[in-house]
Structure formats: C-alpha cells, structure tokens
Amino acid sequence: MKKIFLSVIFCLPILASKNLSAQTMDSMNVANSYLNSNSNSTSGSNKMLIMGNAEGIFVLDSSSANFTDVNFKPIFLWMLSDKLFIEAEAEIETGDGEAHLGLEYANMCYKLNDYMTIHAGRFLQKFGAYRGRNGEAFLNRQPTKPVGFGDGGIGPMNEVGVGLQGGLPFGAMKLNYDFYVSNGVELLTDSANVGQFEYEAYLDNNKNKAYGGRIGILPFSNSCVELGVSLERNDKTGEVGSEFANIGSTMMAFDGSFFHKISPLKGTFRLLGEFKNQNTDEINLASDSGGFYAFKNYSSCFYVGASFRPDLLKNKCLRNFEIAGRYSQFNPPVDAPWGGPQRTQTSISIDYWLHWNTLVKFCYQMQTDTPNQFIAQAVFGF
Amino acid sequence: MKKKIFLTFSLIFTLIFGGMILISSCTVTQKIADKPGVQLWAENCNRCHNAPAVGEFSNAQWDVIGQHMMLRANLTCDETNKIVAYLEGAGL
Numbered sequence: 001m002k003k004i005f006l007s008v009i010f011c012l013p014i015l016a017s018k019n020l021s022a023q024t025m026d027s028m029n030v031a032n033s034y035l036n037s038n039s040n041s042t043s044g045s046n047k048m049l050i051m052g053n054a055e056g057i058f059v060l061d062s063s064s065a066n067f068t069d070v071n072f073k074p075i076f077l078w079m080l081s082d083k084l085f086i087e088a089e090a091e092i093e094t095g096d097g098e099a100h101l102g103l104e105y106a107n108m109c110y111k112l113n114d115y116m117t118i119h120a121g122r123f124l125q126k127f128g129a130y131r132g133r134n135g136e137a138f139l140n141r142q143p144t145k146p147v148g149f150g151d152g153g154i155g156p157m158n159e160v161g162v163g164l165q166g167g168l169p170f171g172a173m174k175l176n177y178d179f180y181v182s183n184g185v186e187l188l189t190d191s192a193n194v195g196q197f198e199y200e201a202y203l204d205n206n207k208n209k210a211y212g213g214r215i216g217i218l219p220f221s222n223s224c225v226e227l228g229v230s231l232e233r234n235d236k237t238g239e240v241g242s243e244f245a246n247i248g249s250t251m252m253a254f255d256g257s258f259f260h261k262i263s264p265l266k267g268t269f270r271l272l273g274e275f276k277n278q279n280t281d282e283i284n285l286a287s288d289s290g291g292f293y294a295f296k297n298y299s300s301c302f303y304v305g306a307s308f309r310p311d312l313l314k315n316k317c318l319r320n321f322e323i324a325g326r327y328s329q330f331n332p333p334v335d336a337p338w339g340g341p342q343r344t345q346t347s348i349s350i351d352y353w354l355h356w357n358t359l360v361k362f363c364y365q366m367q368t369d370t371p372n373q374f375i376a377q378a379v380f381g382f
Numbered sequence: 383m384k385k386k387i388f389l390t391f392s393l394i395f396t397l398i399f400g401g402m403i404l405i406s407s408c409t410v411t412q413k414i415a416d417k418p419g420v421q422l423w424a425e426n427c428n429r430c431h432n433a434p435a436v437g438e439f440s441n442a443q444w445d446v447i448g449q450h451m452m453l454r455a456n457l458t459c460d461e462t463n464k465i466v467a468y469l470e471g472a473g474l
Binding site: 018032044047066075077079084087096107109111115117119124126133134138139159165166167168170172174176177178213215216221222223224226231233250257259261268311353355356357 | 388389391395398411413414426427428429430431432433434435438440442443445446447449450452453455456457458459460461
C-alpha cells in the first residue's frame with residue numbers, strides 16, 4: 001500500500017509535466033486564437049484618465065463663521081475600445097462633520113451604434129438637467145444648490161439599473177434621449193420622513209422597477225437652446241410586504257437652457273431653468289389622537305438662473321469675472337411631517353475664473369428658513 | 383387615471399422619438415454636416431462649461447474625454463469625432 005502511495009507521489013511530477021507541456025501547446029493555440037479575435041486592438045488602445053474636482057466652502061452669517069464642506073471627487077475614465085467605456089466617480093464629503101466615502105456612479109457603457117449607447121451600473125440618470133449636469137461644482141455658478149434640488153428635494157440623484165442613451169441629428173436641430181429601467185426610489189416610513197424618498201439607495205426594497213427618461217431638443221443649428229422633458233414612474237416604492245408596499249409615485253421635470261456669445265456686450269450670457277414635480281399616492285398614518293390622517297403628497301420646485309461673463313474683453317483680469325444670479329422655490333406638501341410652507345432662495349454671486357475649470361465664488365444668499373449668508377467657495381478642477 | 387396619463391406620455395414620447403429617428407436618417411442639412419470641429423467645439427463645450435484649450439490634454443486623453451462628454455452631454459457621434467479630431471490635430 002505504501003509502495004503504491006510512493007509511486008503515485010513520484011509519478012505525479014512526471015504526469016504533471018506531461019500535462020503541462022500539453023497545456024502549453026493548448027495555451028499557445030488559445031493565445032493565437034485570442035490574438036486573431038482581437039486583431040483590431042492596437043498598442044495603447046486601452047486608455048485611462050482621472051479627472052474630477054475638489055471643493056471647499058466658507059459660510060458667514062449673523063451667528064457663525066465656518067469653513068464647512070470640503071469635498072474631493074475624482075472621476076475615473078477608462079476607454080477600453082472604441083465601443084467599451086467605463087466612467088466612475090468616488091465622492092469624499094465632509095458636510096456633516098465627518099468624512100464620508102460614496103460611489104456617485106460606476107457606469108459601464110457599450111456603444112451599439114452612432115446613435116445609441118447601452119449602459120448599466122450606477123449612473124447619473126438624466127432626470128432634468130440640474131442633477132448630474134448643471135449642478136456640478138464648476139458648472140454651477142452658485143456655491144449652493146437651488147431649494148428643492150438638493151438633499152430633501154425632488155427627484156433621483158443617481159440610479160442603479162440599465163439604460164439607453166444617445167444623440168441624433170435632425171435637420172438643423174438635434175435630439176438627445178436617455179431611457180432607463182432602475183431600482184427606483186425607496187419610500188421612507190419613519191415618522192419624521194414618512195412619504196419622502198431615499199433617492200440614492202444602492203439596493204432595491206422590492207421587486208418593482210422604475211422606468212423613466214428624458215428627451216432633449218436643441219432646436220437651433222448653433223445648439224444655443226436646449227429644452228428637455230423628463231418622466232419617471234415608480235409603481236411601488238414601499239418595502240415588500242409592508243402596508244406601504246403599493247405606494248406609487250410619478251415625477252416630471254421640464255428644463256431649458258440658453259447660451260449665447262453677445263459681441264456688442266463683449267461677453268457670454270447663460271440662462272438656465274428647471275421645473276420639477278412629484279406626485280405620490282396618499283399614505284394613511286396613525287395620528288396621536290388614535291385615528292388616521294392622510295396628506296396630499298405633492299411637491300414641486302423650480303429655479304431660474306442667469307450669468308454673464310465678459311470673456312470677449314481684451315483685459316485679462318476683467319474677462320475672468322462672471323456675475324450670476326438665481327431664484328428658486330420649493331413647495332413641499334404642507335401637511336406632511338417634513339413639509340411646511342413654501343421656501344424660496346435668492347442668491348447673487350461674483351465668480352473669478354483661475355482656469356477653465358477652476359474658480360472662486362463669492363455669494364450673498366437669502367433663504368426663507370435660514371439667516372442671510374455670505375458664502376465663498378473654491379472649486380479646483382483637475 | 384395615472385396609468386392613462388403615463389401611457390399618453392409614453393405614446394407621445396414614442397411617436398416623437400420614433401418619428402425623429404426616421405426623419406433624422408435623411409435630413410441632416412448640409413450646413414450642419416459641413417460644420418468644422420472648431421465650430422462644434424466652441425458651440426457645444428461652452429454650453430455647459432468653459433471649453434478647455436487644445437493643449438490642455440494629450441491626444442490619448444482627448445479620446446477618453448470625447449467618449450465621456452458624448453455620454454454626459456449627449457453629443458452626437460459625428461460631433462464628438464469632429465471635436466476630438468480638431469483637438470488632437472491642434473494639440474500635442
């Protein structure tokens with residue numbers, strides 16, 4: 001028995017080497033077949049780039065002076081081939097007193113043809129044009145978000161799912177679209193937030209999927225105007241099996257932008273605006289008196305903003321200034337535990353551009369539920 | 383009621399979207415088709431942000447940025463190719 005065992009032990013390396021040589025031959029054949037199948041790849045066709053930005057904010061009001069949020073947001077881009085592309089953004093934010101690491105998006109894209117790209121993962125869906133686009137720190141001319149467009153506001157920030165997007169020429173106009181199926185929003189049911197949604201959940205709380213999209217039209221040949229309409233429907237937003245399981249919600253958004261270089265004024269003028277609303281099924285809640293009550297869970301918000309930069313001036317210092325103003329309004333459900341009266345915000349900023357994606361902003365902001373504030377923000381793009 | 387509203391919107395979206403795909407396949411005006419990369423760069427990049435200078439990135443980096451911006455800004459494929467070609471030709 002021992003002899004048989006030893007023979008097997010000694011023979012193993014020989015058997016293994018024979019097997020290995022066979023494997024080597026097989027591997028060469030396999031390698032050749034891979035080379036043939038990937039003959040389109042050229043040296044350096046796999047490209048990677050890190051971009052992103054860092055931000056710091058200082059807030060001064062009648063009772064406090066604080067250096068508040070410091071955010072670092074690297075964006076990782078990989079171009080694997082002409083058709084395969086990955087974009088991902090990590091976020092390190094300190095807004096609530098400690099550093100939080102989050103995944104803003106990790107989006108895997110495959111270009112099906114010139115007019116259509118399929119993407120999957122966690123992505124910045126195009127619901128409206130503020131979140132995921134105009135709200136980025138070096139695109140937003142104000143250091144703050146409009147009311148109703150930030151935390152506690154309306155509409156998803158990012159989604160986990162799949163989508164189709166693209167841009168099409170249409171005569172002298174252009175059309176763009178983004179349609180997606182995603183996990184959707186998650187209904188909050190704790191007493192303070194009941195009827196609101198978690199817009200950034202990584203996992204779904206039920207089997208139902210949300211579907212939505214945006215269509216944008218650029219009606220003029222110089223692309224100076226874009227108009228968009230967005231819709232997202234969540235048939236079920238509550239946790240499966242709970243009394244709120246069948247609460248549905250419909251969200252809509254209309255956005256518009258105008259951009260034009262005005263030669264007589266030696267500068268560039270921008271106008272942005274967006275309206276969003278959210279209509280959620282009624283929820284019956286137990287009241288303190290023992291009965292039930294329900295509230296109309298409808299909310300809406302909008303903002304309009306304009307900016308002017310005299311970038312056609314010859315003076316190098318003056319042409320880096322930009323003046324911007326914005327008005328926003330948020331109408332939460334009046335009777336909701338988290339609702340209340342209308343909130344408005346007006347902000348006026350003077351920005352100075354140090355580089356194409358690096359600027360400092362100096363803003364005076366008036367908001368109905370907070371003291372008037374002076375806010376300074378530095379944004380360094382890289 | 384809500385389903386009817388949603389179906390109506392879906393139908394309108396589909397009709398507009400489908401119609402435009404059909405029409406777009408044959409009606410790109412010559413004026414648009416002849417636009418050079420530098421004009422598309424000025425018109426499209428500046429819509430959302432200051433357009434970076436041509437020497438800001440290497441040719442390989444412009445390739446990656448072109449793909450990223452095609453997704454983020456919903457540029458058409460033709461626009462993206464022309465803009466990247468302009469930036470690469472004028473850059474490093």
